Every structure is written in structure tokens, then in C-alpha cells.
Amino acid sequence: MLIIRKKGILYLPLLLLVILLSVTNSYASISGDYRNALNQFRSLVKNSNQARYRSNWKRLEDKFIAIYQANPDGSYAPKVLYYMGRVNEELAKRSYLRSDFQAAVDYYNRCSRRFTKHSWTDDSLYRSARIQYYNLNQPAEARRTLNTVLRKYQSGDKYKNALELHRKILAEIRGSSSSAAPRPKVVKKVSPSRATSRTAPSSHKASGKVVLNGIRFTSSNDYTRVVIDLSGEVKHQYKFLNADPSRNLPFRLYIDLAGTVPSQAVKDELKIYDGILRMIRVGKPVPATSRVVLDFESVQKYTVFALENPYRVVVDVSAPQAGEKRQPPVDLSRKAPVSKPKKASRTVPPSRKIPDLVEQLGLTVKTVMIDAGHGGKDPGASKNRIREKDYVLKTAKMLGKKLKAKGFNVVYTRSTDVFIPLEERTAKANVQKVDLFVSLHINANNKRSVNGIETYYLNLARSKSARRIAARENAISEKRISDLQFILTDLMLNSKMQESKALAELVQASMLKTVRARGWKTRSNGVRSAPFYVLMGAKMPSILVELGYCSNSTEAKRLRNSSYLNLLADGIAKALTTYRRNLKNYAAM
Structure with missing residues (x-):
């Protein structure tokens, strides 16, 4: 024992030295x-x-x-x-x-x-x-x-x-009560890549003029969506101006809004410098007009269109990607002639519909964005103890887990009960460069007998039912759908319609097969096309799935069943896996 104690005493300084050196390092x-x-x-x-x-x-x-x-x-x-x-x-x-x-x-x-x-x-x-x-x-x-x-x-x-x-x-x-000390202008910001502002003073409303309430944007290095929020419908015109290096001026796109006044909280200049969007400027070229000027680093294609309820003007801008040859900017808003919808063509096997997808995505599908419809202040369809926003979010999370297990990267437009404007959902998908976009919804109809699942892709509405559903999801009247069809004719030039249709057909068939195999007598309403706001401007194949009608008591009972929702999610996941496999098979041909 004495020897051991002496050895302990002998090694103690060395131990302290090691600890000291360790702490010092x-x-x-x-x-x-x-x-x-x-x-x-x-x-x-x-x-x-x-x-x-x-x-x-x-x-x-x-x-x-x-x-x-x-x-x-x-x-x-x-x-x-x-x-x-x-x-x-x-x-x-x-x-x-x-x-x-x-x-x-x-x-x-x-x-x-x-x-x-x-x-x-x-x-x-x-x-x-x-x-x-x-x-x-x-x-x-x-x-x-x-x-x-x-x-x-x-x-x-x-x-x-x-x-x-x-x-x-x-x-x-x-x-503040005597207005002796004016408040500094402050632009309030909300969620990532979003800019908003306060409502306009009552004096503007009393004057009968439309108020420019705020400007939101979602931006990346090759895509930008800017949304101009207004208190009412206005006439607008726009013009694109090329860069002028001699005057140190960038590419500019300005939108003139007739009979409009900006809210006090809208800042004259909003510096962005995030991707291709450099700055947003607001001015008044003439007393009765507000002008919004967008300064860009570079522009390849751009589109300007209006959406309703609330009224807003949307600007989509794409820049040349790395290695892409720069061409004169193309205005997709004015390029396409307005034509009547063509008759639906026969279904072509998915592998024959996707050459453009192969070229764009590098022969694979990796990332899927799942969009749970509605949310926050917008409950969606509500019947028979179902609130659409709750059940689609539940299904979205089920689907996300299944896709992750199959090797997909999964991102969500929302994972909690929050409100996200329709136009921001697709913009998020474009900015994050996802490969597929799937929006989940639950339907409703005044006729309680109507039931069944249906899957949509972006195109002109070919039936009264499709127009009705698009009007409900867009929160506008059916009368305005016809006006929207003219806008859509232009936007379809840059969409993935054929790929989206192929994806919709796979998803619809797979959902039905999966639930029917377990004894559920679910009706199929087929694959349809309609002008949905949430799909507009998508740069990837995108679909909208209506999981059923909560207005039908029998179907509502199914939708309240977690096992049934899980089967629907399983069917969608299988379809996306098949789509990915078809894509690889095409690439190997």
C-alpha cells in the first residue's frame, strides 16, 4: 500500500500537467x-x-x-x-x-x-x-x-x-395623441422571403382609390416571384427595360397601377440583393398612378398576371441558369395566342411523356414538395366534423414519412397550422428547385350525394365540375374562371402539363388500387384539368389531389379514419415511386 501511495504521489503532478495542457489547448x-x-x-x-x-x-x-x-x-x-x-x-x-x-x-x-x-x-x-x-x-x-x-x-x-x-x-x-412626434416609416416583415405592409389610412379608402398595401417576394439565384397586394382591382400595364451599363442601370420591369396610392408603410426602396432580384422601388410617375419598379441582375423570361380575392399582381422572372446561353428576355405573358381548349388526347404511357423532364432534372427525381392545402385563418371545406386544413396536414405528414422511407427528400409548404397564400406555395417549390409538387385537398359539394377522389393538373377547365372546384380552391366566383382561362393560355407555355398529367394518372390509379384492395368502395372521378392558382407558374410536374368529399357523410366517415388516410398516402407514395422508376427506365433506353 505504501508503494502504491508513493506511485500515486509521483504521478499526480504529471496528471495535473496533462489536464492543464489539455485545457490550454x-x-x-x-x-x-x-x-x-x-x-x-x-x-x-x-x-x-x-x-x-x-x-x-x-x-x-x-x-x-x-x-x-x-x-x-x-x-x-x-x-x-x-x-x-x-x-x-x-x-x-x-x-x-x-x-x-x-x-x-x-x-x-x-x-x-x-x-x-x-x-x-x-x-x-x-x-x-x-x-x-x-x-x-x-x-x-x-x-x-x-x-x-x-x-x-x-x-x-x-x-x-x-x-x-x-x-x-x-x-x-x-x-402620438397630438401628432407632435411623427412615427418613422417601418416596413413590417413576416415569414422567410416574404414582405408585407400595413393597411392604408382611411382617408385613402374614403377617396375611392385603390391602395397598394404591400409587396411580397420569393427569390433565388435564378427565379423570383413578386406579389403586389392591392385593396381592389386596378388596370395595370407594364414594360421591360434592358440594362444600360453606361448609366449603371440594371434590367428593369415596371408595373403602373392606375388609380392607386401606396400605403404609408410601403417603403420607397426595398433593397433585396438575394439572387436575381436586386431592388424594389415604388413611386408615382403621375398623381393618379403608382409605379412599382423591379431591378434585376439578369432576366431570361418573365410573366405578369393578376389574381383575385384579394386582388394582386404577380410577376414571375427567370434568369439564365449556369452555362445557359443568354437570349433576349421573353415576355411569356404576351407570347401565346388565346385559343379554345383542345379535346383531351388519349393517355400515353408516362415513360413516353417525359423527355423534357429527363432533360431538366438530370434523369432522376429526388425532392418532393408536399403542400397541405389551406391552413391558419383559412379552414378550407368544413363538413361532418372535418376541417380540410387539419386532415390534409395529417395526410401530408403520413405521405412525407412514406416518401422518406423510399429514399425521397421531402419538404413541406407548411408543417403546422399556418396560412400561406396560394401563389407563395408554388414559388417556394420553384425557389427550392424541387422535382415534384403535390398539393393535398378535401372537396365539398352542395349535393350531399357527390363523392369520390380525383386528381388535377394545371390546364383549362374542361367541365363545369372542374370549373366549380377550381373556383372554390381559388376562392373566386365561377364567372371569373373564364377570365382566368385567358391568363392560363399564356402561362401554360412554360408549364409541365404533359408530365403533370402523367403523374396525375399514376397517382389517381394507385390511390384507388390501394384503398380498394383493403375493401373500401371508393369512387373514382378520374383525372381532370383546371386553372388552380396553387399550380400556376410551377417549373416542375405538379398535381392537386382531392382526397374525397367531406360533404358526403359516408366519405366523411372514411376521411376521419386514420387507416384510410394512411392508405391514400400509401397510394400516392407508390405512384411517385413508379414515376421515378419510369423516368430512370426512359433514361436507360
């Missing part, structure tokens, strides 16, 4: 990683070209997160949290997204809560308050944040700045 590693990340942050702020891309900021955020996770209680932890806030704040200055500003606030607040005595805590609180006031339109929250600085950090270097901003907010609050 770990600290040195964190210190080095922090300096590298900090240098990258400073470089990215200065490099306007690299700073335009969201991915660069997100990669930098990941590096700071890794440093923080390595030692969340270490001396670098508060600095890292602070710079995680700075990264998101700089990103938000370029994206103008509310979610990015909120992320910055969350990081700043986390720093101030966890490290109350650190010298950078007052900096975090002050930056958080500025964002709350100027970018998030939260003066009350900003004032509370500043109160913390004024109460606890009087010796901090941000005390004077906090005091000045606090007085400004207080003056605004006191002067």
Missing part, C-alpha cells in the same frame, strides 16, 4: 476559431458581392454556434452570442426579413440574460432595442429593453445612446 483552439470567425464576419460585411447571399451568412452563423457549443460557459461565450446577433442583423439589413431581425434580437437577449455582468451586455441590449424600435415596430418592447440599460448599466459605453433612444421613444408615445 482547448482554450487556444476556441480562441483561434473565434478570431477566424470574427475575421470572416468583418470581411463579409465589407464584401458587398458576397454579402448578398444568404448562404454565406448562415455558414458564418454555424461557425459561431459551433464555437459557443464547444464551451457555452467560457470567456468567449458572451462575445460569440453577441456576434451571432450581429450576423443575423447584417443579414436582415440585406434580406429585410422580419424573421432575421427577430433572430438577431433573440441572440442579443440570450447574451444579456446569460452574462449579466459582461462588458458587452449593454451593447447587446442597445442593439436589441434599436431593432425592436426601427425594424420590428415594437416601441414598447424597445423601451423596456432600454430601461434595463439605464437601470443596470449606467457606467457602460452604451448608456448615453440608450438614454437618447429612450427619450425619442418616450416623446413619440407622449406626442
Whole structure:
């Protein structure tokens, strides 16, 4: 025992030395990683070209997160949290997204809560308050944040700045009733790639003019969809202008909206620099007209069309892809002559319908976007204890699990009970460059006897029933469907109609086969075409599936059965797998 104790005493200094060296090396590693990340942050702020891309900021955020996770209680932890806030704040200055500003606030607040005595805590609180006031339109929250600085950090270097901003907010609050202190213009932002604004003052409504309520956009490096939200229907005209390097002017597309006034919250300039969309500008060339100007890096094709309820003007722009030869921009809105719908052609085997798909997708199908219809404030069809938005979301998640098990990448337009405008769903699919788009819905009819499942693809409505269903899903009257058909004639030039029809036929047949094999006597209403907003502008094969009629008591009972929904999801998943296999077989021919 004496020998062992002596050996223990002998090795104790060596053990302490090993531990000390290990801690020192770990600290040195964190210190080095922090300096590298900090240098990258400073470089990215200065490099306007690299700073335009969201991915660069997100990669930098990941590096700071890794440093923080390595030692969340270490001396670098508060600095890292602070710079995680700075990264998101700089990103938000370029994206103008509310979610990015909120992320910055969350990081700043986390720093101030966890490290109350650190010298950078007052900096975090002050930056958080500025964002709350100027970018998030939260003066009350900003004032509370500043109160913390004024109460606890009087010796901090941000005390004077906090005091000045606090007085400004207080003056605004006191002067709001007498209009003594005008409120700064603030553009409120919502979900990723979306920009909105407040409704217009009542004086505009009283004047009888239509109000430009806001502008939303979804953008990537080769596709952009811009949506101009209006309070009512207006006459609009547009013109495309080529880039003029001698005057340092980019490609521009302007839309003039007659008899329209912009809301007070619509900013004159909205800098984007995210993909091909550079900037959105709003002006008034003449008193009775609002002009929206879109500045682009490059343009290959563009389409301008209007949707209703609420009225909005949609602009789709595509840029040349990598390696693609640049051609003069093509206006797809005006290229196609309006013609009567052709009679439905005989069904062709899917493998003979997809040469264009093979060319576009690199001989494979990898990613599927599942769109659960409606959501949030829009419940969809509601009959017999069924709310459409709930049951299609449930089915979407079932389908997603099955597709993942079959090797597909799966993304959702929504995975919770939130409202997403119809035009943003397809735009998300285009931006994320998915290979297939499947929108799930549940039908309803005034005649309770009507039942069955049906699958749609984008085309002109060929029956009264198809027009009725399209009107319901688009939330417009059947009378307006005929007007929409003229728009669709133009948009179909760039759609995947034949591929979509082939996919719809596979899905319809597979769903019926799967449920009938288990004894369900489900009726087939076939494959149909109709002008659905949610499918407009899709760059990939896209379909809309009506899983049944909740207005029919027998079918509603089926739809409330999880086993039945699971079979429908299984049928869709099998069809998509068959479609992928047909595509590979075609490529191997």
C-alpha cells in the first residue's frame, strides 16, 4: 500500500500537467476559431458581392454556434452570442426579413440574460432595442429593453445612446395623441422571403382609390416571384427595360397601377440583393398612378398576371441558369395566342411523356414538395366534423414519412397550422428547385350525394365540375374562371402539363388500387384539368389531389379514419415511386 501511495504521489503532478495542457489547448483552439470567425464576419460585411447571399451568412452563423457549443460557459461565450446577433442583423439589413431581425434580437437577449455582468451586455441590449424600435415596430418592447440599460448599466459605453433612444421613444408615445412626434416609416416583415405592409389610412379608402398595401417576394439565384397586394382591382400595364451599363442601370420591369396610392408603410426602396432580384422601388410617375419598379441582375423570361380575392399582381422572372446561353428576355405573358381548349388526347404511357423532364432534372427525381392545402385563418371545406386544413396536414405528414422511407427528400409548404397564400406555395417549390409538387385537398359539394377522389393538373377547365372546384380552391366566383382561362393560355407555355398529367394518372390509379384492395368502395372521378392558382407558374410536374368529399357523410366517415388516410398516402407514395422508376427506365433506353 505504501508503494502504491508513493506511485500515486509521483504521478499526480504529471496528471495535473496533462489536464492543464489539455485545457490550454482547448482554450487556444476556441480562441483561434473565434478570431477566424470574427475575421470572416468583418470581411463579409465589407464584401458587398458576397454579402448578398444568404448562404454565406448562415455558414458564418454555424461557425459561431459551433464555437459557443464547444464551451457555452467560457470567456468567449458572451462575445460569440453577441456576434451571432450581429450576423443575423447584417443579414436582415440585406434580406429585410422580419424573421432575421427577430433572430438577431433573440441572440442579443440570450447574451444579456446569460452574462449579466459582461462588458458587452449593454451593447447587446442597445442593439436589441434599436431593432425592436426601427425594424420590428415594437416601441414598447424597445423601451423596456432600454430601461434595463439605464437601470443596470449606467457606467457602460452604451448608456448615453440608450438614454437618447429612450427619450425619442418616450416623446413619440407622449406626442402620438397630438401628432407632435411623427412615427418613422417601418416596413413590417413576416415569414422567410416574404414582405408585407400595413393597411392604408382611411382617408385613402374614403377617396375611392385603390391602395397598394404591400409587396411580397420569393427569390433565388435564378427565379423570383413578386406579389403586389392591392385593396381592389386596378388596370395595370407594364414594360421591360434592358440594362444600360453606361448609366449603371440594371434590367428593369415596371408595373403602373392606375388609380392607386401606396400605403404609408410601403417603403420607397426595398433593397433585396438575394439572387436575381436586386431592388424594389415604388413611386408615382403621375398623381393618379403608382409605379412599382423591379431591378434585376439578369432576366431570361418573365410573366405578369393578376389574381383575385384579394386582388394582386404577380410577376414571375427567370434568369439564365449556369452555362445557359443568354437570349433576349421573353415576355411569356404576351407570347401565346388565346385559343379554345383542345379535346383531351388519349393517355400515353408516362415513360413516353417525359423527355423534357429527363432533360431538366438530370434523369432522376429526388425532392418532393408536399403542400397541405389551406391552413391558419383559412379552414378550407368544413363538413361532418372535418376541417380540410387539419386532415390534409395529417395526410401530408403520413405521405412525407412514406416518401422518406423510399429514399425521397421531402419538404413541406407548411408543417403546422399556418396560412400561406396560394401563389407563395408554388414559388417556394420553384425557389427550392424541387422535382415534384403535390398539393393535398378535401372537396365539398352542395349535393350531399357527390363523392369520390380525383386528381388535377394545371390546364383549362374542361367541365363545369372542374370549373366549380377550381373556383372554390381559388376562392373566386365561377364567372371569373373564364377570365382566368385567358391568363392560363399564356402561362401554360412554360408549364409541365404533359408530365403533370402523367403523374396525375399514376397517382389517381394507385390511390384507388390501394384503398380498394383493403375493401373500401371508393369512387373514382378520374383525372381532370383546371386553372388552380396553387399550380400556376410551377417549373416542375405538379398535381392537386382531392382526397374525397367531406360533404358526403359516408366519405366523411372514411376521411376521419386514420387507416384510410394512411392508405391514400400509401397510394400516392407508390405512384411517385413508379414515376421515378419510369423516368430512370426512359433514361436507360
